[in-house]
Amino acid sequence: MTKQTLSFQAEVAQLLHLVTHALYSNPEIFLRELISNASDACDKLRFEALNNAALYEDAPNLEVRVTFDKEAKTLTITDNGIGLSEAEAIANLGTIAKSGTKEFMGKLSGDQKSDAQLIGQFGVGFYSGFIVADKITVESRRAGLPANEGVRWISGGTGDFEVETIERAPRGTSVILHLREDATDYLSTWKLKSVIGKYSDHISLPILMRKEEWKEGEDNKGGEMVTTDEWETVNKASALWSRAKKDVTPEEYNEFYKQISYDHEAPLAYTHNRVEGSTEYTQLLYVPAKAPMDLWNRDKKGGLKLYVKRVFIMDDAEALLPSYLRFVKGVVDSSDLPLNVSRELLQESRDVKAIREGCTKRVLGMLEDLAKHDKLPEAKADAEVTDVVSEEDKAQAGKYSAFYAEFGAVLKEGLGEDFANRDRLAKLLRFASTTSDTVSVSFADYKARMKEGQEAIYYITADNAAAAKSSPQLEVFKKKGIEVLLMTDRVDEWALNYLNEFDGTPLQSVAKGAVDLGKLLDEDEKKAAEEAAETFKPLLAKLKEALKDKAEDVRVTTRLVDSPACLVVQDGGMSTQLARMLKQAGQSAPEVKPVLEVNAEHPLVKKLDGSVHFNDLANILFDQALLAEGGMPADPAAYVKRVNALLV
Numbered sequence: 001m002t003k004q005t006l007s008f009q010a011e012v013a014q015l016l017h018l019v020t021h022a023l024y025s026n027p028e029i030f031l032r033e034l035i036s037n038a039s040d041a042c043d044k045l046r047f048e049a050l051n052n053a054a055l056y057e058d059a060p061n062l063e064v065r066v067t068f069d070k071e072a073k074t075l076t077i078t079d080n081g082i083g084l085s086e087a088e089a090i091a092n093l094g095t096i097a098k099s100g101t102k103e104f105m106g107k108l109s110g111d112q113k114s115d116a117q118l119i120g121q122f123g124v125g126f127y128s129g130f131i132v133a134d135k136i137t138v139e140s141r142r143a144g145l146p147a148n149e150g151v152r153w154i155s156g157g158t159g160d161f162e163v164e165t166i167e168r169a170p171r172g173t174s175v176i177l178h179l180r181e182d183a184t185d186y187l188s189t190w191k192l193k194s195v196i197g198k199y200s201d202h203i204s205l206p207i208l209m210r211k212e213e214w215k216e217g218e219d220n221k222g223g224e225m226v227t228t229d230e231w232e233t234v235n236k237a238s239a240l241w242s243r244a245k246k247d248v249t250p251e252e253y254n255e256f257y258k259q260i261s262y263d264h265e266a267p268l269a270y271t272h273n274r275v276e277g278s279t280e281y282t283q284l285l286y287v288p289a290k291a292p293m294d295l296w297n298r299d300k301k302g303g304l305k306l307y308v309k310r311v312f313i314m315d316d317a318e319a320l321l322p323s324y325l326r327f328v329k330g331v332v333d334s335s336d337l338p339l340n341v342s343r344e345l346l347q348e349s350r351d352v353k354a355i356r357e358g359c360t361k362r363v364l365g366m367l368e369d370l371a372k373h374d375k376l377p378e379a380k381a382d383a384e385v386t387d388v389v390s391e392e393d394k395a396q397a398g399k400y401s402a403f404y405a406e407f408g409a410v411l412k413e414g415l416g417e418d419f420a421n422r423d424r425l426a427k428l429l430r431f432a433s434t435t436s437d438t439v440s441v442s443f444a445d446y447k448a449r450m451k452e453g454q455e456a457i458y459y460i461t462a463d464n465a466a467a468a469k470s471s472p473q474l475e476v477f478k479k480k481g482i483e484v485l486l487m488t489d490r491v492d493e494w495a496l497n498y499l500n501e502f503d504g505t506p507l508q509s510v511a512k513g514a515v516d517l518g519k520l521l522d523e524d525e526k527k528a529a530e531e532a533a534e535t536f537k538p539l540l541a542k543l544k545e546a547l548k549d550k551a552e553d554v555r556v557t558t559r560l561v562d563s564p565a566c567l568v569v570q571d572g573g574m575s576t577q578l579a580r581m582l583k584q585a586g587q588s589a590p591e592v593k594p595v596l597e598v599n600a601e602h603p604l605v606k607k608l609d610g611s612v613h614f615n616d617l618a619n620i621l622f623d624q625a626l627l628a629e630g631g632m633p634a635d636p637a638a639y640v641k642r643v644n645a646l647l648v
């Protein structure tokens, strides 16, 4: 085919502009990206060759070669992997196929620093070459195609690119970077080796470079390094996870994480184990420090790469971890699975089930460990004695809180998803409470602070912390000094459906059912409540009649101190707040008719009896209770009218 000029997809053009501007502060990552692509291409070849060994042609040893030409100012990364056909070059190097591209583009702010972080997460891959090059030539031949079906792709990284058919004997791809004037320091073996050592040491393929030797100058005067014809391997060339733990430095673990996760930040924690027994595998699992932007995407796949005996099988192998741990990144390398395992097969495999359980345990173990070291021991009252806090403990402190702020809400999904680990998960949960503004109270902390005679762990769900804290339902708890957990994550209400108790103590929503403070109420209070219920009977009946379309029931409560009324739902019913949320999300929710509870001590309630405005007051009472918990009267205009009628 003759040369043709094609335009980049709009997003690519936009991304290219950003790459060259926002990522300029850390240019050397281009080499990591291109070597990673080369390595992926070799993985793909190895995988396709499982069913078609002829694809190896006469070059069975997969490798990456990095060369440069000082005169021409070019740097070339060559692999003998799967290669690209012409159609593939057009499709893959002119568009971004990744899901979420549009969404990602929409998130960019124009601020270079924050954009650079976002791009880091997104993974710029091939296009990062344009950080250092003002022109890139790609020459490739796909494995299995004849030599005269090679392709050359050229672009200056602006609006378009050229493609033409070429003759190319070697299988695989060469990416030739025509370096910008300010990037010529990459034309140095020493520089390239150091960047490869930093970012690509763990790549399991050999990365080869021409060997350099010191050559003395004439008459022993001066001397210089000269490039020889010999090749040398410049990386460790063994899969990082297959090495012994003691041979891998924390920096190498972190670098490997960055490579597989597109995260620019180091992970919060990792665990690396070889599991032996009936199912054998190696796991290297990371907990990221920051949530990815698509954490809440229900279709988000898992973050684990599956290898079988070092052969890459697939990315995002969701069968290897439950979905509530979808934030975990890493690698599982199985010794037992067949190489041609498919996603469907994975779902059914007993080995995969064992791996999944094993990985889940490890991640939970890792989180428990972080939780244990989250707080440094408090200083003793006795100033003479101070605990010696190790550097390691200091480094661990605060990590679990940081983790929880990012991923706590996802972890809660596990209550409904992973019954076997529910108790372990419950111990990992943290909440804000009426005594702690920070999300740091565990169920165990709460239990330790429970009042004598208190028989339940009390909690309230609300849209946000402010609404939760000012909810009238909390009044009696405040008065009695009873701590209430404030649950403000969207998933809380759903997740707590699956947790009825913690360590033998029932969990009780303060907005559900009749409040029974049991032993916490004194005799006088109990008696007063009973009496009020009796004397209020006729009034309650009238209220019930006036509000029969809105309220399921009307009763007197001991729950309130300052407010005249509040709404609660029957035990086991869906809270009005959850019903509201579902409706907002466009989902169907049952009509919840709440119970109106009134405070017999409140002047407004006392005023009701015999009032000529009884009907209006009753409705106002109900609508205000709804407003107080963040709801909206069914007919706001009618509410305003009623209040105004009383005001004038």
Ligand SMILES: Nc1ncnc2c1ncn2[C@@H]1O[C@H](COP(=O)(O)OP(=O)(O)OP(=O)(O)O)[C@@H](O)[C@H]1O
Pocket: 033, 037, 038, 040, 041, 079, 081, 082, 083, 084, 092, 093, 122, 123, 124, 125, 126, 127, 173
């Ligand atoms: N050396 C190569 N050999 C064969 N195909 C390649 C090579 N480099 C890139 N490609 C193709 O170009 C596509 C785009 O590469 P790019 O690096 O932009 O994205 P990616 O590799 O899919 O994603 P990421 O780099 O973010 O993981 C790749 O998916 C692959 O199909």
